[in-house]
Amino acid sequence: MAGKEKRVEAITAMDQDFTQWYTDVVLKSELIDYSSVKGCMILRPYGFAIWENIQKNLDQMFKDTGHENVAMPMFIPESLLQKEKDHVEGFAPEVAWVTHGGSEKLAERLCIRPTSETLFCDHYSQIIQSWRDLPKLYNQWVSVVRWEKTTRPFLRSTEFYWQEGHTAHATAQEAVEETIRMLNVYADFYRDYLAIPVVKGQKTEKEKFAGAVDTYTVEAMMHDGKALQSATSHYFGDGFAKAFEIQYSDKNNQLQYVHQTSWGLSTRSIGAIIMVHGDDSGLVLPPRIAPIQTVIVPIAAHKAGVLEKAKEMKAELAKQFRVKLDDSDKMPGWKFSEYEMKGVPLRIELGPRDLEQNQCVAVRRDNGEKIVLSLDGLTESVQTLLDEIHEGLYQRALESLNSRIYDASDWQTMSELIAEKPGFVRAMWCGDLACELMIKEELGATSRCLPFDQVKVADTCVCCGKPAVKEVIWGKAY
Amino acid sequence: MAGKEKRVEAITAMDQDFTQWYTDVVLKSELIDYSSVKGCMILRPYGFAIWENIQKNLDQMFKDTGHENVAMPMFIPESLLQKEKDHVEGFAPEVAWVTHGGSEKLAERLCIRPTSETLFCDHYSQIIQSWRDLPKLYNQWVSVVRWEKTTRPFLRSTEFYWQEGHTAHATAQEAVEETIRMLNVYADFYRDYLAIPVVKGQKTEKEKFAGAVDTYTVEAMMHDGKALQSATSHYFGDGFAKAFEIQYSDKNNQLQYVHQTSWGLSTRSIGAIIMVHGDDSGLVLPPRIAPIQTVIVPIAAHKAGVLEKAKEMKAELAKQFRVKLDDSDKMPGWKFSEYEMKGVPLRIELGPRDLEQNQCVAVRRDNGEKIVLSLDGLTESVQTLLDEIHEGLYQRALESLNSRIYDASDWQTMSELIAEKPGFVRAMWCGDLACELMIKEELGATSRCLPFDQVKVADTCVCCGKPAVKEVIWGKAY
Numbered sequence: 001m002a003g004k005e006k007r008v009e010a011i012t013a014m015d016q017d018f019t020q021w022y023t024d025v026v027l028k029s030e031l032i033d034y035s036s037v038k039g040c041m042i043l044r045p046y047g048f049a050i051w052e053n054i055q056k057n058l059d060q061m062f063k064d065t066g067h068e069n070v071a072m073p074m075f076i077p078e079s080l081l082q083k084e085k086d087h088v089e090g091f092a093p094e095v096a097w098v099t100h101g102g103s104e105k106l107a108e109r110l111c112i113r114p115t116s117e118t119l120f121c122d123h124y125s126q127i128i129q130s131w132r133d134l135p136k137l138y139n140q141w142v143s144v145v146r147w148e149k150t151t152r153p154f155l156r157s158t159e160f161y162w163q164e165g166h167t168a169h170a171t172a173q174e175a176v177e178e179t180i181r182m183l184n185v186y187a188d189f190y191r192d193y194l195a196i197p198v199v200k201g202q203k204t205e206k207e208k209f210a211g212a213v214d215t216y217t218v219e220a221m222m223h224d225g226k227a228l229q230s231a232t233s234h235y236f237g238d239g240f241a242k243a244f245e246i247q248y249s250d251k252n253n254q255l256q257y258v259h260q261t262s263w264g265l266s267t268r269s270i271g272a273i274i275m276v277h278g279d280d281s282g283l284v285l286p287p288r289i290a291p292i293q294t295v296i297v298p299i300a301a302h303k304a305g306v307l308e309k310a311k312e313m314k315a316e317l318a319k320q321f322r323v324k325l326d327d328s329d330k331m332p333g334w335k336f337s338e339y340e341m342k343g344v345p346l347r348i349e350l351g352p353r354d355l356e357q358n359q360c361v362a363v364r365r366d367n368g369e370k371i372v373l374s375l376d377g378l379t380e381s382v383q384t385l386l387d388e389i390h391e392g393l394y395q396r397a398l399e400s401l402n403s404r405i406y407d408a409s410d411w412q413t414m415s416e417l418i419a420e421k422p423g424f425v426r427a428m429w430c431g432d433l434a435c436e437l438m439i440k441e442e443l444g445a446t447s448r449c450l451p452f453d454q455v456k457v458a459d460t461c462v463c464c465g466k467p468a469v470k471e472v473i474w475g476k477a478y
Numbered sequence: 479m480a481g482k483e484k485r486v487e488a489i490t491a492m493d494q495d496f497t498q499w500y501t502d503v504v505l506k507s508e509l510i511d512y513s514s515v516k517g518c519m520i521l522r523p524y525g526f527a528i529w530e531n532i533q534k535n536l537d538q539m540f541k542d543t544g545h546e547n548v549a550m551p552m553f554i555p556e557s558l559l560q561k562e563k564d565h566v567e568g569f570a571p572e573v574a575w576v577t578h579g580g581s582e583k584l585a586e587r588l589c590i591r592p593t594s595e596t597l598f599c600d601h602y603s604q605i606i607q608s609w610r611d612l613p614k615l616y617n618q619w620v621s622v623v624r625w626e627k628t629t630r631p632f633l634r635s636t637e638f639y640w641q642e643g644h645t646a647h648a649t650a651q652e653a654v655e656e657t658i659r660m661l662n663v664y665a666d667f668y669r670d671y672l673a674i675p676v677v678k679g680q681k682t683e684k685e686k687f688a689g690a691v692d693t694y695t696v697e698a699m700m701h702d703g704k705a706l707q708s709a710t711s712h713y714f715g716d717g718f719a720k721a722f723e724i725q726y727s728d729k730n731n732q733l734q735y736v737h738q739t740s741w742g743l744s745t746r747s748i749g750a751i752i753m754v755h756g757d758d759s760g761l762v763l764p765p766r767i768a769p770i771q772t773v774i775v776p777i778a779a780h781k782a783g784v785l786e787k788a789k790e791m792k793a794e795l796a797k798q799f800r801v802k803l804d805d806s807d808k809m810p811g812w813k814f815s816e817y818e819m820k821g822v823p824l825r826i827e828l829g830p831r832d833l834e835q836n837q838c839v840a841v842r843r844d845n846g847e848k849i850v851l852s853l854d855g856l857t858e859s860v861q862t863l864l865d866e867i868h869e870g871l872y873q874r875a876l877e878s879l880n881s882r883i884y885d886a887s888d889w890q891t892m893s894e895l896i897a898e899k900p901g902f903v904r905a906m907w908c909g910d911l912a913c914e915l916m917i918k919e920e921l922g923a924t925s926r927c928l929p930f931d932q933v934k935v936a937d938t939c940v941c942c943g944k945p946a947v948k949e950v951i952w953g954k955a956y
Contacts, residue, residue, distance in 0.1 A: 036558055036600050037588065040551035045616070048547050069526050073518035073637055074552075074590075074621060080514055097578040098590070101625035101636075102571050110515065112552075112576070112590075122514050138523070143552060147579035158579075159551055 013280050018224045025274055026153045029283045029342050039151035039158030046342065049291035050270055051161060055141060057193050057288065058163065058265065061185050067137040067165060072119040075110040080118045084243040087117060090210020094146045112145040117211065117262055120166035121244035128258060130249050131170055139165040154271035155478050162266035168246065168258040172237065175259035179235040182263040183216045186231035194269065195286040195393035196220050196276050197401050198230055199473060201449030206436055213237040219448045219473065221401045222275035225422020227448045227475040230272055233263035276397050283343025284365055286393055287386040294382055295339045296325045299332055299351030310350050313378065320379055340365060345389045346382065366392050409458035418443040424475045428468030430461035438463055445474040491758050496702045503752055504631045507761045507820050517629035517636030524820065527769035528748055529639060533619060535671050535766065536641065536743065539663050545615040545643060550597040553588040558596045562721040565595060568688020572624045590623040595689065595740055598644035599722035606736060608727050609648055617643040632749035633956050640744035646724065646736040650715065653737035657713040660741040661694045664709035672747065673764040673871035674698050674754050675879050676708055677951060679927025684914055691715040697926045697951065699879045700753035703900020705926045705953040708750055711741035754875050761821025762843055764871055765864040772860060773817045774803045777810055777829030788828050791856065798857055818843060823867045824860065844870050887936035896921045902953045906946030908939035916941055923952040
C-alpha cells in the first residue's frame with residue numbers, strides 16, 4: 001500500500017535557481033495554489049494556518065498597545081479616493097474598478113481598496129468631535145487589491161492579506177510616537193515570533209508612501225541577499241485631516257486638526273519566513289507560528305505498545321503544543337521527507353527499542369540534530385527544544401544578515417559590491433534625488449532605508465562626492 | 479465636568495416603531511456607522527468585537543469537527559460563475575462587476591464573490607485525485623458582496639461578513655450527513671453562545687439555494703414575531719462536481735464524482751441578537767459573546783479605598799472575564815445608562831459602604847435584578863451569574879418563540895393569524911408551488927421551513943384542500 005503513495009518530489013536546489021526553489025517550496029509544501037484569476041493565490045490550509053498564527057500573535061500585540069479592530073467597506077468611491085492629491089496619484093494607476101452592480105451601470109465608479117486611509121478618514125471626520133474622542137487607535141485585518149503586472153506568491157499578488165492600522169491623535173508628537181511605537185512592534189514581532197532580524201529605518205522621500213510625511217520600514221535580508229520590505233509605518237501629519245476635515249475641539253474649545261498614522265504588515269511576512277529560514281529540503285518554520293510544532297512518527301508501529309504510547313504522548317503534548325501524530329500506513333522515510341518539506345520544527349520518533357528504554361528521539365528541523373529524550377518530563381524537554389530552535393534560527397539569520405552588510409565609501413567599491421556581493425551596502429548620501437536615481441539606474445540598487453543606527457562610513461556622498469548628510473542602506477529588493 | 483458629557487439619548491420604544499428602535503440601537507450602542515458607499519456598513523469596535531467573539535467560538539466548533547480554514551480570491555471570472563446553470567441564474571443579477579484594472583479594460587469581467595462555490599469547485603477539481611484526498615472539509619471567513627436595493631445594518635447589506643464552509647465527499651451519504659451535522663452545529667451555536675432558540679428544518683424547492691439539491695435552515699423568531707433565516711446548510715449532490723469535473727479514483731480505480739455541501743452563518747446573527755434579546759433600554763448581549771461581560775462602576779470613587787478596591791477587583795476578574803472598569807469622571811447614572819444601552823450583561827457597583835461590608839452590588843442587564851455579592855469568591859459568583867443570565871435569556875426567548883407558534887388548519891384561520899398575530903403559523907401543505915405562491919401573494923407570508931419535528935396539524939393543504947404531504951412553518955420574514 002505504502003508503495004503506491006505519491007512520493008515527495010525533490011525541489012530545485014536553492015543555489016541553482018533561487019526563484020524556482022521558492023516556487024517549488026510554496027507549491028510542494030502546500031502553502032498556496034494558483035487560482036483562475038491572474039495574480040490571485042489560494043491560501044491552502046497549511047498556508048492559511050501560518051497566517052492565522054501570525055494574526056493571533058500580532059493582534060494580541062496590537063491589543064496590548066490599546067488598539068481596537070474594526071471593519072471598513074471594501075469599496076472606495078472614486079471621489080473619496082481623490083480627496084488627498086498625493087495619495088490618489090500613488091494608487092489610482094493600480095486599482096480595480098467596479099463599474100456595474102447587477103445589470104446596472106453605477107453612477108460613480110468604486111475602486112476596491114488598495115489601502116484604506118480614505119475610508120478611515122471619512123469615518124473619523126464623522127465620529128471625532130472633541131479631544132475626549134482622541135486618540136482613535138483602529139486596526140483591521142482584510143485583503144486589499146493592487147493591479148500588479150508581475151506577481152509572485154506572498155511577495156506580490158493582486159489580492160493580498162494584511163492588517164492596516166489607522167490612528168488619529170491630538171498632537172503631532174503623539175502621532176510620531178505612535179508611528180515609531182508600531183514600527184518597533186513589527187521589529188519585535190519579526191524577532192520574537194518569526195525569528196527574523198530586521199533593519200529599522202526611514203524611507204527616503206522617493207520611497208515613502210503616497211500621502212505620508214514620513215515612512216518608516218523594517219527591512220529583512222533574504223537568503224539570496226536581496227532585501228524584503230517587511231512592514232511599514234507612516235506618519236501623515238495633518239495632511240489627510242485637512243483634506244477630509246477631521247477636526248476636534250481642544251480643551252480650550254478651539255478647533256484643531258488631528259494628526260494621523262497608518263501601518264501595515266502583510267502575507268509578505270510568509271515570503272520572508274520562506275526565504276530567510278528555508279533550505280534545500282523545503283520550509284523551515286519558526287516554532288511560534290508553525291501550524292504543526294511537533295510531529296510524532298511511530299517506527300515499527302505494528303509492534304506491541306508503540307502506537308499506544310505514541311497516542312499517549314500526543315495527548316500529553318497537545319495540552320501545550322500544536323502536535324500531530326502521523327500513524328498513517330506510509331513509510332517512516334516518506335513521512336520524514338514530508339514533514340521536512342513542511343518545515344515542522346521538531347520530529348519525534350518512537351520505536352520499540354525506545355519504548356523499552358522509556359525514551360524517544362527528537363530531530364531538529366533547523367540543524368538536523370538528533371536528541372534522545374526521556375519520556376519523563378517530555379513536555380518540558382519539547383518546550384526547551386522549541387525555544388532553542390527559535391533562538392537558533394534567529395542567531396543564524398542574524399549572522400547571515402550581519403556578515404553580508406558591506407561598506408562602500410566610493411562609487412567603484414559600491415558598484416563592485418552591488419554587482420558581486422549579494423547583500424546590503426552601507427554608503428553615505430547627500431540627500432539628492434538625482435544621486436538616488438543614478439544608483440538605481442546604474443547599479444540596480446534601491447535605497448532600502450536611512451537606518452536608525454547611523455554609521456558614518458565616509459564624509460561624502462558615494463555618488464556625487466558632495467558632503468553627505470545620512471548613511472543609507474542600499475540593496476536589490478523584492 | 480461631568481455635566482458637559484454627551485448624554486445617552488433616549489431611543490424609540492420597541493412597541494412604538496420596531497424598525498426605528500432597531501436603527502436607534504445599532505447606532506447608539508456604536509455597533510456600526512454608515513459609510514460613504516450605499517448599503518455598506520462600518521463595523522465599529524464594539525460591533526466588530528461581537529463578531530470576533532462569534533468567530534472565535536464558532537471557528538473552534540468547526541475545527542472540533544475536522545474543518546480547516548483557507549482563503550480564496552475575492553474575484554470570480556464571469557466564465558467560472560457561469561459553469562453551474564442554476565447557480566449563475568440565482569446570483570448573476572446581484573453581483574458587482576470589476577471591468578477595469580488600473581487604466582486597462584479587462585479581457586474578461588470579474589465579479590466580486592457573492593458566495594464562493596465556483597471558486598472552491600475550481601480548486602477542488604485541481605487538488606482532488608484519489609479517494610485518499612477525501613473528504614475535503616474547508617471553510618473561510620470573508621466578506622461577500624450582493625448588490626441589494628434595500629439594505630439594513632446586519633440584516634441585509636451590500637457587503638457582509640460571514641463564514642462559508644465548502645466540503646467534498648466520496649459518497650452522497652457522507653455529504654448529506656455533513657449537511658445535517660453543520661446545521662446542528664449552527665443550532666447548537668445559537669443556543670449555547672447566542673442564547674437563541676431556532677427551528678430546524680428544510681427549505682422548499684422555491685426557497686432553496688441556487689444550485690442546491692436540498693437546503694436546510696435554522697429560523698429564529700424576532701421580538702416583533704418576524705422570522706430571521708439565521709444560517710443555512712446546503713446539499714449539492716454531484717451537480718457542481720459534474721459542472722466542474724471534480725472526480726476521484728475510488729479504491730477500485732474507478733472515476734467517481736464527489737458529492738458536496740456548503741453552509742454559512744453571517745453578521746445577520748448580530749441582527750438576531752439585537753432583535754431577540756434587546757429592549758427599550760438598548761442592547762442585551764448574551765454573556766458568551768459580549769465584548770464586555772462585566773463592567774465595574776465605582777460609586778463615590780473619591781472616597782478612600784473605593785478606586786483601589788475596584789482596580790483590584792478588575793485585575794482579579796480579568797483573569798477569567800472580559801471586564802471593564804469605568805473610572806472616568808462621568809456620573810454613575812450616566813454610566814448605568816451607557817452600559818445598559820451597550821447591553822453589558824452584568825454591572826458591578828462598588829461604593830464606600832459596600833467596601834465596609836466586604837461586598838458589592840451586581841445588577842443583571844437581562845432582568846434588572848440586584849444581587850449583593852461578597853467580595854470573597856467573587857470570580858465564582860460572577861461566573862454563576864453570567865451562566866444564569868445566559869440561561870435566563872435563552873428560556874425567555876424560548877417561551878417567546880413557543881408562545882407565538884400558532885396552528886392553522888384552514889385558510890380563514892391562517893389568514894387571520896398572519897394578519898393579526900405576529901409569529902409563526904404551522905399549517906399543512908400539499909407540496910405544490912402554486913399554493914406556496916398564493917400564500918405569499920395573498921397573505922404576505924413565506925414558507926420558512928419544513929421543520930424536522932413534523933406536527934400533523936390537519937390532513938389537507940391549508941390552501942387548496944388537497945391531501946397534505948408536509949407541515950410547513952409560515953411567517954413574515956426579514
